[in-house]
Amino acid sequence: MSKCLETMFxxxxxxxxxxxxxxxxGFGREYEAFYDLEKLGGLCTKGLTLEPKAGNKxxxxxxxxAGLMNSIGLENPGIDAFIxxxxxxxxxxxxxxxxxxxxxxxxSYLKAIEKLNAxxxxxIELNISCPNVKAGGMxxxxxxxxxxxxxxxxxxxxxxxxxxKLSPNGDAISEIALACxxxxxxxxxxxxxxQGMAIDYKKKSAVFNNLYAGLSGPAVKPIALRMTHQVCQxxxxxxxxxxxxxxxxxxxEFIMAGATCIQMGTMxxxxxxxxxxxxxxxxIYCQKEGLSNISEIRxxx
Amino acid sequence: MAIIQSNDCxxxxxxxxxxxxxxxxxxxxxxxxxxxxxxxxxxxPISVHDYETGQLTFxxxxxxxxxxxxSRLKPGDNVEIQGPYGNGFPEVxxxxxxxxxxxxxxxxxxxxxxxxxxxxxxxxxxYLGFRENSYGVEAFESMADEVILDIGGIITNRLKVNPGxxxxxxxxxxxxxxVANMVPPENKVYVSMEAHMACGIGxxxxxxxxxxxxxxxxxxxxxxxxxxxxxxx
Numbered sequence: 001m002s003k004c005l006e007t008m009f010x011x012x013x014x015x016x017x018x019x020x021x022x023x024x025x026g027f028g029r030e031y032e033a034f035y036d037l038e039k040l041g042g043l044c045t046k047g048l049t050l051e052p053k054a055g056n057k058x059x060x061x062x063x064x065x066a067g068l069m070n071s072i073g074l075e076n077p078g079i080d081a082f083i084x085x086x087x088x089x090x091x092x093x094x095x096x097x098x099x100x101x102x103x104x105x106x107x108s109y110l111k112a113i114e115k116l117n118a119x120x121x122x123x124i125e126l127n128i129s130c131p132n133v134k135a136g137g138m139x140x141x142x143x144x145x146x147x148x149x150x151x152x153x154x155x156x157x158x159x160x161x162x163x164x165k166l167s168p169n170g171d172a173i174s175e176i177a178l179a180c181x182x183x184x185x186x187x188x189x190x191x192x193x194x195q196g197m198a199i200d201y202k203k204k205s206a207v208f209n210n211l212y213a214g215l216s217g218p219a220v221k222p223i224a225l226r227m228t229h230q231v232c233q234x235x236x237x238x239x240x241x242x243x244x245x246x247x248x249x250x251x252x253e254f255i256m257a258g259a260t261c262i263q264m265g266t267m268x269x270x271x272x273x274x275x276x277x278x279x280x281x282x283x284i285y286c287q288k289e290g291l292s293n294i295s296e297i298r299x300x301x
Numbered sequence: 302m303a304i305i306q307s308n309d310c311x312x313x314x315x316x317x318x319x320x321x322x323x324x325x326x327x328x329x330x331x332x333x334x335x336x337x338x339x340x341x342x343x344x345x346p347i348s349v350h351d352y353e354t355g356q357l358t359f360x361x362x363x364x365x366x367x368x369x370x371x372s373r374l375k376p377g378d379n380v381e382i383q384g385p386y387g388n389g390f391p392e393v394x395x396x397x398x399x400x401x402x403x404x405x406x407x408x409x410x411x412x413x414x415x416x417x418x419x420x421x422x423x424x425x426x427x428y429l430g431f432r433e434n435s436y437g438v439e440a441f442e443s444m445a446d447e448v449i450l451d452i453g454g455i456i457t458n459r460l461k462v463n464p465g466x467x468x469x470x471x472x473x474x475x476x477x478x479x480v481a482n483m484v485p486p487e488n489k490v491y492v493s494m495e496a497h498m499a500c501g502i503g504x505x506x507x508x509x510x511x512x513x514x515x516x517x518x519x520x521x522x523x524x525x526x527x528x529x530x531x532x533x534x
């Protein structure tokens with residue numbers, strides 16, 4: 001395999017810039033039936049919280065034109081069960097492992113981060129942007145001050161580099177990103193889902209028990225691209241972009257907008273092979289364009 | 302990718318599609334079907350109606366955009382199929398009582414067929430309930446020892462389970478709850494659950510179902526569960 005897709009994200013070397021996004025990929029096991037996970041640049045775990053979480057009741061998924069709304073509510077086995085049952089398997093996969101961490105308050109974020117110091121992952125993705133939990137989650141991520149605050153505390157405590165996953169649902173996203181950079185974040189990932197709503201007119205009721213839910217998929221791509229561009233203009237730390245990215249052409253657009261890596265999320269459900277097809281497409285593109293490395297077109301817009 | 306052999310309308314909105322496929326398939330399992338790009342975004346989970354070497358058959362109802370596109374496909378067209386997924390109904394040697402409602406009858410055909418193959422001496426009784434028009438009933442009549450058909454009424458009002466029978470049911474949740482409720486505790490009851498699904502393989506946690514032993518994934522831990530796992534209250 002050529003090195004044209006090798007990408008440095010801060011001080012972490014990715015064999016390619018394609019990463020599977022948190023919440024769409026479990027802990028990787030389900031996709032091993034489709035391809036060798038080592039083909040991926042990296043994989044991002046399902047969002048973990050200190051304690052196990054059962055997630056939301058009622059309908060959790062709702063399709064929209066070229067999009068998907070979800071209200072999973074961070075269902076996960078908790079950090080201890082992750083370290084015991086999933087990490088021994090994940091740590092041997094030869095790809096960059098990113099652990100996504102959520103929380104309901106400062107204490108639960110910090111305790112989770114502390115526990116994760118026991119494992120050797122390459123990167124923490126700090127989730128301050130989940131729209132589907134009542135406490136914590138997005139509440140930290142919609143203001144620059146609170147986002148900067150929690151990031152600073154997490155960065156001080158974590159032995160891992162920290163990338164902050166931002167919400168598109170708050171204040172100007174470039175200001176929030178800048179606050180995270182100042183607080184010591186080594187990277188930014190964006191966008192988490194856009195908050196939306198669905199009503200079932202036949203039942204005369206809201207679809208989701210929580211009323212609002214997160215929208216993802218190709219429908220949100222233009223917004224994600226715009227926000228990626230804005231954040232890349234505002235910060236000097238690398239950006240991992242996501243939001244409706246489904247093909248290698250989409251990935252190129254985000255890289256041209258300034259993203260260092262991209263995450264593929266909802267499209268994993270549409271086509272489990274999509275990340276592998278994307279990597280192949282990017283490689284062929286580099287060859288055809290005569291690029292020695294994909295970074296040559298990064299941020300040209 | 303599979304090639305479509307036939308795709309026929311049985312009654313309005315109910316279609317039967319056969320595709321080229323060879324592989325190990327259990328009754329109660331399902332496949333993820335798609336014949337479109339990104340809109341709709343997701344594949345459609347459709348249960349196995351019948352299978353023999355080289356031919357996999359689905360019986361499905363048009364309920365939205367995805368199934369509407371499926372219904373327009375013609376013999377020779379391609380359809381993406383992923384699977385089989387899910388645990389399927391367990392193999393049993395006791396007498397079998399099957400209860401299906403509406404499009405929930407779809408997976409029961411292959412179930413009864415496999416049961417009769419494995420247990421030629423076993424008794425299989427089938428209850429089928431439909432709201433307006435029935436479909437697929439003749440096939441059950443040729444395989445089962447008894448078929449009780451109800452159109453427009455409540456099939457569970459007629460349900461009488463014999464001692465020693467294992468009950469397997471698929472249909473609207475209300476029907477399955479009624480079956481779970483009325484069958485004596487001595488008889489085992491298996492229910493096939495339905496849920497919105499995105500991935501079909503256990504990654505998205507969209508189809509979670511609450512059970513006595515915590516959250517389960519309908520797509521991977523199910524869709525078939527023991528009655529006491531899901532109807533425990």
